[in-house]
Amino acid sequence: MHHRVEPGLLKGSGGQSASQNVGATAPAPGYASPGTGTGTDAQAGQQAAVPNTPAGQLTVAANAELGSVLTDADGRTLYRFDEDTAEPPKTNCDGDCATAWPPVPAGDASAGEGVDAELLGEITRPDGTKQLTIGGWPAYRFAKDVNAGDIEGQGVGGTWFALAPDGKKAELAALPGLSTREDAKLGEHVVDKNGMTVYRFMKDEAWPEPVSACTGDCLAKWPVVAPVANDDTEGVQKKGLMSFTRPDGTKQQTVNCWPIYTFAGDKAPGDTNGQGVGGTWYAVAPDGKPIGAPDKE
8 A cells, every 4th residue: 555645953862772783684573575565676675775865854744644754854754663772772673674674874864843853863773874863763764665755664564653753653643523723824724533624615505504515526526524523523613513414315514504524635634725726615714714715704
């Protein structure tokens, strides 16, 4: 399964790796050969050689499944290995394992926006090279991540996981069925349980009862938000918070009686690509009003 994510000065940890060289004949647990899966062994070897470059300025990317994911300056996902340790920092990935999971060099790593420079450190590997650590965890790339944003290494062997900016395993924080988030341009707006922006369609009706004008092909681009229990919301106006039954029998949630949708063009939490589309689709304020829409109410 193909996965993608869309869009300080280095401080030493003071510890050095005490790991033993497992060698080519004894790969670490959870090791995945770069020659497995699609492509040839030669291609995999080429892939492994490409990512083993300085990390540059670390950045944070958003992923619909994993939340915030740490990437290098080229947008490549960084990983951690469960067989390693953070206290003290230690690597247990060497030999063939390090071919499939190239260690991230510590040299020029710096903290970009959303990354705490205090969490950046380094360890000395058995071959004498310096490896970047995040919150004490040695950082790696995955040889099969060919393009920026790939996260093919997530969950491999049940021991490899994308890094969150704080060094923990990247995972999406549990959200209520409906809640709000703050956006630099839109301000506070409603999001669904996956953190995806919620929208209103200006051709819909709310009174005397909710009526959706989005049908047929429209629904492929603007999926309806399923019903949400009133006590499974946070920051959203309770008045008019209800669901209604569409003509095809499915149920749809409303905010202040207005039908709400998500947008297929939004790929990650925080995306607002549906804002203003066609002059008829707008993000939803906590009181149900369309943000930035012409004042017609």
